Amino acid sequence: MNTTPSAPSAPPVAVVTGAARRVGSEIALSLVKRGMAVLVHHGTSTVEAEAIVSKIRGMGGVAESVAADLRDPRAAACTVFEAAERMGPVSVLINSAAVFQDRALPWIDSYHCSLHVNVNLLAPVFLIQQLVRQMAEGETAHVINILDWRAQRPGPDHLMYTATKAALLSVTKSLALQLAPGILVNGIAPGAILPPEDRTNWHQQRAIQSIPLKRTGSPQDVCDAIDFLLSSRFITGEIINVSGGEEL
Ligand SMILES: NC(=O)c1ccc[n+]([C@@H]2O[C@H](COP(=O)([O-])OP(=O)(O)OC[C@H]3O[C@@H](n4cnc5c(N)ncnc54)[C@H](OP(=O)(O)O)[C@@H]3O)[C@@H](O)[C@H]2O)c1
Numbered sequence: 001m002n003t004t005p006s007a008p009s010a011p012p013v014a015v016v017t018g019a020a021r022r023v024g025s026e027i028a029l030s031l032v033k034r035g036m037a038v039l040v041h042h043g044t045s046t047v048e049a050e051a052i053v054s055k056i057r058g059m060g061g062v063a064e065s066v067a068a069d070l071r072d073p074r075a076a077a078c079t080v081f082e083a084a085e086r087m088g089p090v091s092v093l094i095n096s097a098a099v100f101q102d103r104a105l106p107w108i109d110s111y112h113c114s115l116h117v118n119v120n121l122l123a124p125v126f127l128i129q130q131l132v133r134q135m136a137e138g139e140t141a142h143v144i145n146i147l148d149w150r151a152q153r154p155g156p157d158h159l160m161y162t163a164t165k166a167a168l169l170s171v172t173k174s175l176a177l178q179l180a181p182g183i184l185v186n187g188i189a190p191g192a193i194l195p196p197e198d199r200t201n202w203h204q205q206r207a208i209q210s211i212p213l214k215r216t217g218s219p220q221d222v223c224d225a226i227d228f229l230l231s232s233r234f235i236t237g238e239i240i241n242v243s244g245g246e247e248l
Contacts, residue, residue: 011037011062013087015080017070017127018097020045022194023146025052026219027094027226028063034227036092037062039084043069043097062087070097070123071115077126085134092230093131095124095168096146100196102158113160120164125171132179141183142230145172146222147239149189149247169239176237184236188225191243192216212245 014031018024020042028038029052038056040063042049049065056063066083068076084090099119103112128143135141150158151165169187176185192203192211203216225240241247 010088011035012092013037013039013084013090014092014094015039015041015084015090015127015131016094016096017041017080017123018043020049020052020065023190023219023222024094024096026223027096028052029056030220030223030227031092031094032056032059032061032063034230037087039063039080039087039090040065041080041097042067070119073118073122073126076123077130080127081130081134089136089139090131090134091139091141093127093141093143094146094226095127095144097123098146098161098165100158100161103160105159108159116160116164120161121167121171124168128175128179128185132183135182139182140233143172143175143179143183143185144226144229145169145185145187147172147187147189149191149241149243151189152239153247172239173237180236184229184233186229186235186237187239188222188229189239189241189243189247190217190222191241191246193219193222193242206246207244210246211243212248215244217242217244 014036016028019028019040028040031038040049040052053063053065068079070076145168147169148165150162151169154162172185172187192206195203207216221242225242
């Protein structure tokens with residue numbers, strides 16, 4: 001009889017973009033609590049990314065960080081997955097990084113457009129492409145794109161942000177079909193979760209005026225929706241609003 005203890009199996013690996021701060025960092029921490037190893041992607045927030053990695057390791061979890069500028073989406077996606085592959089096959093990709101700028105039509109220029117298109121739309125597309133390339137035959141995976149409820153009902157503001165999130169919603173549904181049955185592709189459409197750092201009262205004003213539940217949400221509400229989707233093997237192409245009903 002073989003009494004040699006079997007080696008502990010390596011934890012499943014998740015890539016979270018924009019995971020150094022705010023909502024993305026809470027997503028990374030919640031995936032660690034699910035037993036996953038996490039690659040903390042970041043742009044400029046290197047110090048914060050290292051702090052999250054240290055925190056995860058302090059919890060007994062597995063994490064690495066990688067910097068990649070999503071304005072160059074194809075190269076960044078390669079960089080992220082080269083780093084991720086060192087941790088083992090990636091089975092979860094959460095596209096959370098985004099730019100969120102508001103410009104009225106007269107002040108829209110091509111840099112503003114390409115910034116939003118590259119970071120909010122093309123980076124998730126190329127990251128999903130890299131996920132597919134590193135998967136072995138018969139493996140399964142989850143992709144969750146973080147959208148915005150405004151993608152389904154555009155307002156007058158944040159023109160390019162909303163347009164690129166709407167395009168990512170379309171990509172989510174198309175790829176749910178194209179990548180089935182091995183990869184489940186879903187979206188989460190948050191409402192008022194954390195206010196922009198330059199407009200701290202913004203969400204509170206919205207909460208009073210337009211959110212049926214009369215309060216803002218929290219990153220934990222987004223993490224709970226991710227947890228639900230990761231627990232399912234029979235939901236794909238779905239968009240979950242985490243918005244207090246603001247889209248209604
Ligand atoms: N906060 C809300 O209430 C709310 C509401 C609706 C939807 N959402 C969506 O939820 C997600 C997370 O929201 P959030 O408020 O936490 O996002 P955020 O703070 O606006 O941005 C998340 C991260 O995106 C990264 N990023 C931006 N440009 C990048 C680039 N060129 N290269 C690499 N990384 C880049 C930044 O990383 P670095 O800091 O490392 O540069 C940033 O920390 C986003 O997709 C957002 O659209 C949020």
